[in-house]
Structures are given as C-alpha cells and as structure tokens.
Amino acid sequence: MPSKQAHIRKQLVAYSFIAPNFIGFAVFTLVPIVFAIALAFLHWDGSNPIEWAGLANFRNLLDDDQFKAALKNTIVYTAGTVPLTLISSLLLAVLLNQGIKGRNFFRTVSFFPYVASLVAVAAVWNMIFNPSKGPVNMLLYTLGFENVPGWAADKDWAMITIILFSVWKYMGYYMIIYLAGLQGINPELYEAANLDGTNVWQRFRYVTVPQLSATTFFVMVMLTIQCFKVYDIVYMVTQGGPGTATLVLVYDIYNKAFISWNLGSASAVAMVLFALVLIVTLIQFRGNRKLQ
Amino acid sequence: MQVQSIQTKTITTILYALLILCALAMLLPFVWMVSASLKLDKDVFTFPIEWIPSNPRWENYLEIWTTIPLGTFIKNTAKLTVIVTILQLLTSSFAAYAFAKLEFKGRDLLFLGYVATIAMPWQVYMVPQFIMMRSFGLNNTHLAIIFLQAFSAFGVFLMKQFYMSIPDELCEAARIDGMSEYRIWAQIMLPLSKPALSTLTIFTFVNTWNDFLGPLLYLTRMELKTVQIGLRMFISQYSSEYGLIMAASVVALIPVVIVFLSLQKFFVQGVATAGLKG
Structure with missing residues (x-):
C-alpha cells in the first residue's frame, strides 16, 4: 500500500515532466487563443484604451468589401486546390506503387518541392511564369498561341496561377500519405479482380478507390484546412492582387491588424477562419466514427 | 499469352513516360534555377533556354x-x-x-x-x-x-x-x-x-x-x-x-x-x- 506521501511525490514527478512544455504552450498558445476570442468583441488599436464592441466587429464585416472578397477567394482557392491536389497525388502514388524501377528516386523528386523553401521556389516560379519573357509563355508563343495568359499579373489568371503553384508544391506530400494507404490494401483483392478479367481502369475504380476511402477522407480534410490558412504563397506570387483578385482571409487579418491596426476587426475575421476550420474538423470527427 | 505480354509492355512504357513527365515537372524549375543563377541578368530569359550556360558566371x-x-x-x-x-x-x-x-x-x-x-x-x-x-x-x-x-x-x-x-x-x-x-x-x-x-x-x-x-x-x-x-x-x-x-x-x-x-x-x-x- 503506497503511502499518501509517495502518491503526492509521484504526481509531482509527473507534473515536472509536463511543466517545461506546458508552461511555454500555455503562455504562448493558450493565452493568445483566449485573447483572440475576446478581441473579436472589442475595439482596440493596440495602444489606446480598449472599448467594448459587442457584435459590431462582426456586423461590420457584412459590409466590408475586403472581407467579402477575401472569403470568396479563400473558398475559390480551396475549391480549386483540394480536388486537383487530391487527384494528382493519388495518380502519382498509384503510378509509383506499380513495382517500378527507380521508385525511390521518383518519390524523392516529387517530395522535393514540398521541403524546398517557399521564397526560393516562388522566385523561380515567378520568373518561369513571367508574362512577357518567362519560358512558359515563350514556349506557348512558339507553339503558336497568340493570347498567352498574363498569369500572376492578370486578374483572371492570378488565382489559377496560385492554385497551380500550390498543387505543384503540395502534391508530393499527399502522395506519400497515399502510398502508405496503397500499401495497406490486401493484394488478394487485386488477384481476385485479375481472375475476373478486369482491366486497369476497372481495378483502379472498383478496388483501389474504395479501399482508399479512409485515406482520401483524411487527405481531403488536411488539404481543406491547409487551403483555408493560405497566406505565404499568395504573398509571394501575387501580393493579394491584382486588385483584390487573390486577397485571402489570412491576408485580410494581416492587413486589418498590422496595417490599419484595427485589432477587433482582425480578430473577427480570425474567428470566421476558425469557424471554417472547426466545421471541417467536426466533419472529420463524424466521418472517422462512421469509417470505424 | 503473347497478347498479354504486349499489353503489359505498352502499359509499362506509358507508366514510365508518365512518371518521367511528372519528375520533369517537379525538377525542371530547380534545374532552371541553378542554370539562371550562373547567368548575366540579360541572358536569364533567352529563349530557347540555354540549360548549361556557355559562360557560367560563378561571380554571382x-x-x-x-x-x-x-x-x-x-x-x-x-x-x-x-x-x-x-x-x-x-x-x-x-x-x-x-x-x-x-x-x-x-x-x-x-x-x-x-x-x-x-x-x-x-x-x-x-x-x-x-x-x-x-x-x-x-x-x-x-x-x-x-x-x-x-x-x-x-x-x-x-x-x-x-x-x-x-x-x-x-x-x-x-x-x-x-x-x-x-x-x-x-x-x-x-x-x-x-x-x-x-x-x-x-x-x-x-x-x-x-x-x-x-x-x-x-x-x-x-x-x-x-x-x-x-x-x-x-x-x-x-x-x-x-x-x-x-x-x-x-x-x-x-x-x-x-x-x-x-x-x-x-x-x-x-x-x-x-x-x-x-
């Protein structure tokens, strides 16, 4: 029978393990989160006295063109990036999973854009897609196209440019997740399908895709959340422009907070972002329970 | 059996072609980056692309x-x-x-x-x-x-x-x-x-x-x-x-x-x- 003192000692030892991480986590993550929620209901410019705002910050968003553009663009960006990344990473994973030679090489290569620093790859991307002299448009001219896209400089193409760049940068990451999923499929299923005389497409459609539904669900959730949070890609490729063509939610938070020092509005937008992420997370919880 | 193996060969060829295409799309921007880093500003955008600069500018x-x-x-x-x-x-x-x-x-x-x-x-x-x-x-x-x-x-x-x-x-x-x-x-x-x-x-x-x-x-x-x-x-x-x-x-x-x-x-x-x- 352990004495009470020994019990207390054990508890203290346990807390001493948690403490270094928890203190940092509480001060620099938990406190700001609570502060962020409170700020959404306050007026504050960071230096003058704080005033109660109630729901005013949220009401103002309804007439805020910047915010409305940012919300729309974030949704368009997500709607474009998620399916494209999902399909290309799935196809790439299936290709790599065919027992081919040089598999590791191809895997490393496709993972490379993901680890490479964004600033550097965005710089190359901007040059390659330079509307007047970049190699992509030069190639299009040579192939006989006359109306070549203006890419990041054209308001109709800017979002497409960002979506293409995101797919290129992130598909390698999700491909790895798909590869792991593919390895979990029972090979007997393919053997049975082979005996039934199915072709490549049928095996993909009726064995691979359904067997991967849990992985696809996970990838979709991760990708969606990642897209809602997009900022740095936009900053480096289009700076939110032309006009408001690629202004996204985090860009709007940044502008409201650190350019106009309207911290209440910035936090209200942050809460909208949080609500979007929360909805997706809740869907994930429900979906996971169903899949299990 | 003969038909089967021809079919397999075609599929394998297509497979590799697709993979090489993907690998190129992933890698070419990096190759272009290294190549451009060794050029004068005025030569960076010459077209057709000079992948290996004739006069590499290591001074960059x-x-x-x-x-x-x-x-x-x-x-x-x-x-x-x-x-x-x-x-x-x-x-x-x-x-x-x-x-x-x-x-x-x-x-x-x-x-x-x-x-x-x-x-x-x-x-x-x-x-x-x-x-x-x-x-x-x-x-x-x-x-x-x-x-x-x-x-x-x-x-x-x-x-x-x-x-x-x-x-x-x-x-x-x-x-x-x-x-x-x-x-x-x-x-x-x-x-x-x-x-x-x-x-x-x-x-x-x-x-x-x-x-x-x-x-x-x-x-x-x-x-x-x-x-x-x-x-x-x-x-x-x-x-x-x-x-x-x-x-x-x-x-x-x-x-x-x-x-x-x-x-x-x-x-x-x-x-x-x-x-x-x-």
Missing part, C-alpha cells in the same frame, strides 16, 4: 554575400533552427513520457487541451500573440521566434503516440530496479524513440528553416532577419537582378536539401504514420 555566388548580408541571415536562421529543434525535442519527449507512462490527476483533460489546439490555426491567434510578445518587450528579438515555435502541441502528440507503442512492462521493470522516472526517460525511452525523434527533428527543422510569417511579423531589424525574409526583401528590392536572386535562392535551399536527403527515410515514415493515424 560571390556577389550575393556582399549585396545582401546573406551570411548574417544564414547564421540567424541556423541559430534559431537549432535552438527550436533541441527545445522542441526535449520538452515534447519529456511531456509525452508523462502523458504516456505516468498516472496523474487531470492527465486526459490536459492532453485533450493539447490535441484541441492542433486544429486551431496559428493564424487565428497570431495577432494577440504578437501584441503579447510586444508587451513583454520581445518584438525584434530571436527569443520571440523561439517561444513561438518551440512548444508545439504537435510534437507532444507525435511523441506520445510513439511512447504508447512501447510496452509498459519495460518501465515497470526499471522501476522495480529502483530507477527514477527521469532515468527511465533518459536511459530507456529516449534511446528507443530514435525514429520518432528523427521524424520530429526533420519536421521542426524544415518548418523553422522555412518559416516566413513568424519572422516577417517579429523581425524587422536587418541584423536579426532570417534567410526567408531576407531573401524576400532582396527580391523586392532588386527585382531585376535575376541571376543574383537565383543564386541567393540556391544558397537558401542547400541546408534543407542536405537535411532532407540525409533524413529522408524518417520524413517519409513520419508523413505516412501521421496519415494512417488520421
């Missing part, structure tokens, strides 16, 4: 060190990355040990708190966090970036998942031998958790090295800047010095490339397990 790689304080940027980033990674590994594995192997009041609730914040994007609370750091006088200090990055909930979660897979009997036996919990952590758990520690190392390293928005908010003084924001500043100031921009970009990529190629196995494992656990 010397000039960038004097045009911008690239050395300072790299030193700052390396310092931040090493400190953050060490702190992250130590505090996460330490806390994860308690969550996985010790009994204490409030354990599950506390862990739930950690997991819940993984879903909370940093961008949601970056503004109040900045205001708070500023009031602590941490604006324009490297300490701000360290505090920002070093105590992630993700690290604790990852390490805890790994420790759960180590049998409890191992700890029990050590306790009976009279080992303290701290020694069990240091002498039994840490050596066993090398794969998880490697995964966490590479994730933290790449994240900290490549972080952009954090340093952009906190570090405005030139001598404090990291490679990413320094490079970005250079690009916007000297937007037409194409050769130099590309040379600086190549330099900024090298450390991550080295870490990635040497720890690749753990990275792939880490991504894959994160995916499977959901």
Whole structure:
C-alpha cells in the first residue's frame, strides 16, 4: 500500500515532466487563443484604451468589401486546390506503387518541392511564369498561341496561377500519405479482380478507390484546412492582387491588424477562419466514427 | 499469352513516360534555377533556354554575400533552427513520457487541451500573440521566434503516440530496479524513440528553416532577419537582378536539401504514420 506521501511525490514527478512544455504552450498558445476570442468583441488599436464592441466587429464585416472578397477567394482557392491536389497525388502514388524501377528516386523528386523553401521556389516560379519573357509563355508563343495568359499579373489568371503553384508544391506530400494507404490494401483483392478479367481502369475504380476511402477522407480534410490558412504563397506570387483578385482571409487579418491596426476587426475575421476550420474538423470527427 | 505480354509492355512504357513527365515537372524549375543563377541578368530569359550556360558566371555566388548580408541571415536562421529543434525535442519527449507512462490527476483533460489546439490555426491567434510578445518587450528579438515555435502541441502528440507503442512492462521493470522516472526517460525511452525523434527533428527543422510569417511579423531589424525574409526583401528590392536572386535562392535551399536527403527515410515514415493515424 503506497503511502499518501509517495502518491503526492509521484504526481509531482509527473507534473515536472509536463511543466517545461506546458508552461511555454500555455503562455504562448493558450493565452493568445483566449485573447483572440475576446478581441473579436472589442475595439482596440493596440495602444489606446480598449472599448467594448459587442457584435459590431462582426456586423461590420457584412459590409466590408475586403472581407467579402477575401472569403470568396479563400473558398475559390480551396475549391480549386483540394480536388486537383487530391487527384494528382493519388495518380502519382498509384503510378509509383506499380513495382517500378527507380521508385525511390521518383518519390524523392516529387517530395522535393514540398521541403524546398517557399521564397526560393516562388522566385523561380515567378520568373518561369513571367508574362512577357518567362519560358512558359515563350514556349506557348512558339507553339503558336497568340493570347498567352498574363498569369500572376492578370486578374483572371492570378488565382489559377496560385492554385497551380500550390498543387505543384503540395502534391508530393499527399502522395506519400497515399502510398502508405496503397500499401495497406490486401493484394488478394487485386488477384481476385485479375481472375475476373478486369482491366486497369476497372481495378483502379472498383478496388483501389474504395479501399482508399479512409485515406482520401483524411487527405481531403488536411488539404481543406491547409487551403483555408493560405497566406505565404499568395504573398509571394501575387501580393493579394491584382486588385483584390487573390486577397485571402489570412491576408485580410494581416492587413486589418498590422496595417490599419484595427485589432477587433482582425480578430473577427480570425474567428470566421476558425469557424471554417472547426466545421471541417467536426466533419472529420463524424466521418472517422462512421469509417470505424 | 503473347497478347498479354504486349499489353503489359505498352502499359509499362506509358507508366514510365508518365512518371518521367511528372519528375520533369517537379525538377525542371530547380534545374532552371541553378542554370539562371550562373547567368548575366540579360541572358536569364533567352529563349530557347540555354540549360548549361556557355559562360557560367560563378561571380554571382560571390556577389550575393556582399549585396545582401546573406551570411548574417544564414547564421540567424541556423541559430534559431537549432535552438527550436533541441527545445522542441526535449520538452515534447519529456511531456509525452508523462502523458504516456505516468498516472496523474487531470492527465486526459490536459492532453485533450493539447490535441484541441492542433486544429486551431496559428493564424487565428497570431495577432494577440504578437501584441503579447510586444508587451513583454520581445518584438525584434530571436527569443520571440523561439517561444513561438518551440512548444508545439504537435510534437507532444507525435511523441506520445510513439511512447504508447512501447510496452509498459519495460518501465515497470526499471522501476522495480529502483530507477527514477527521469532515468527511465533518459536511459530507456529516449534511446528507443530514435525514429520518432528523427521524424520530429526533420519536421521542426524544415518548418523553422522555412518559416516566413513568424519572422516577417517579429523581425524587422536587418541584423536579426532570417534567410526567408531576407531573401524576400532582396527580391523586392532588386527585382531585376535575376541571376543574383537565383543564386541567393540556391544558397537558401542547400541546408534543407542536405537535411532532407540525409533524413529522408524518417520524413517519409513520419508523413505516412501521421496519415494512417488520421
């Protein structure tokens, strides 16, 4: 029978393990989160006295063109990036999973854009897609196209440019997740399908895709959340422009907070972002329970 | 049978063709980058592309060190990355040990708190966090970036998942031998958790090295800047010095490339397990 003192000692030892991480986590993550929620209901410019705002910050968003553009663009960006990344990473994973030679090489290569620093790859991307002299448009001219896209400089193409760049940068990451999923499929299923005389497409459609539904669900959730949070890609490729063509939610938070020092509005937008992420997370919880 | 093998051959050919196409799409921008980094600004955009410059301008790689304080940027980033990674590994594995192997009041609730914040994007609370750091006088200090990055909930979660897979009997036996919990952590758990520690190392390293928005908010003084924001500043100031921009970009990529190629196995494992656990 352990004495009470020994019990207390054990508890203290346990807390001493948690403490270094928890203190940092509480001060620099938990406190700001609570502060962020409170700020959404306050007026504050960071230096003058704080005033109660109630729901005013949220009401103002309804007439805020910047915010409305940012919300729309974030949704368009997500709607474009998620399916494209999902399909290309799935196809790439299936290709790599065919027992081919040089598999590791191809895997490393496709993972490379993901680890490479964004600033550097965005710089190359901007040059390659330079509307007047970049190699992509030069190639299009040579192939006989006359109306070549203006890419990041054209308001109709800017979002497409960002979506293409995101797919290129992130598909390698999700491909790895798909590869792991593919390895979990029972090979007997393919053997049975082979005996039934199915072709490549049928095996993909009726064995691979359904067997991967849990992985696809996970990838979709991760990708969606990642897209809602997009900022740095936009900053480096289009700076939110032309006009408001690629202004996204985090860009709007940044502008409201650190350019106009309207911290209440910035936090209200942050809460909208949080609500979007929360909805997706809740869907994930429900979906996971169903899949299990 | 003959038909079968011809069909297989065609499929294999198409397969490789597709893969090579994908690999080219992934790699060509990097090749173009290296090639452009060795050219004069006026030759960067010549078309058809001259992949191997006839007159490689190696001076670009010397000039960038004097045009911008690239050395300072790299030193700052390396310092931040090493400190953050060490702190992250130590505090996460330490806390994860308690969550996985010790009994204490409030354990599950506390862990739930950690997991819940993984879903909370940093961008949601970056503004109040900045205001708070500023009031602590941490604006324009490297300490701000360290505090920002070093105590992630993700690290604790990852390490805890790994420790759960180590049998409890191992700890029990050590306790009976009279080992303290701290020694069990240091002498039994840490050596066993090398794969998880490697995964966490590479994730933290790449994240900290490549972080952009954090340093952009906190570090405005030139001598404090990291490679990413320094490079970005250079690009916007000297937007037409194409050769130099590309040379600086190549330099900024090298450390991550080295870490990635040497720890690749753990990275792939880490991504894959994160995916499977959901």
